[in-house]
Amino acid sequence: MPAVSKQPGGAPPRPKKHTVRIVKPRLGSRVALISLGVAAGAAILFPIGWRVWRGEEDVSPSQRTWSEWQTRWRCEDGHYFYAPGQTGARMCIHIDCDQPAFPVARYSCPQHGPFEVNVLFDLDENDHPKITRLRLIGDSWVSASEGVHCPRCGRRLEYTGDPLLSTARSRNPSGG
Ligand SMILES: [Zn+2]
Ligand SMILES: [Zn+2]
16 A cells, blocks of 8 residues: 655645734834934924024124025016025926026006016125115016116106015114
């Protein structure tokens, strides 16, 4: 009688279904992600808190730095955003937009109302921002002394400001 040995060839042994996998690396990367997120959040919130704190403190005008001046920017494609002031252009913050942006201020004709005007800032000898060049949107740049003129009546437009810039100014009453 030949010995028929049972061979496990017919059906391969099934692996246990309920295996507990150790997911340590995944957990680790998750923790890393969370702490990264916290760090990023802090990095974003910290300057805001700092500015608020600085704003409540009595900062003398001479200590005020250029970066504390928020202004409104408009890129060549027409996106608007707020960002600290600086000399020259800055890149548009909108995704997929690679256009340069310039600060926008409001200039008004007494007869025809306000116009949006791109301005370029420079720093004076006291490190205070001053407007050196400007242009009506879609027009060409002129010097601040030349000024921009109403496209309807040709009268010279008067600077009537930007909401955020004037807020910064009212908190910063420098005698001149
Ligand atoms: Zn843009
Ligand atoms: Zn006019």
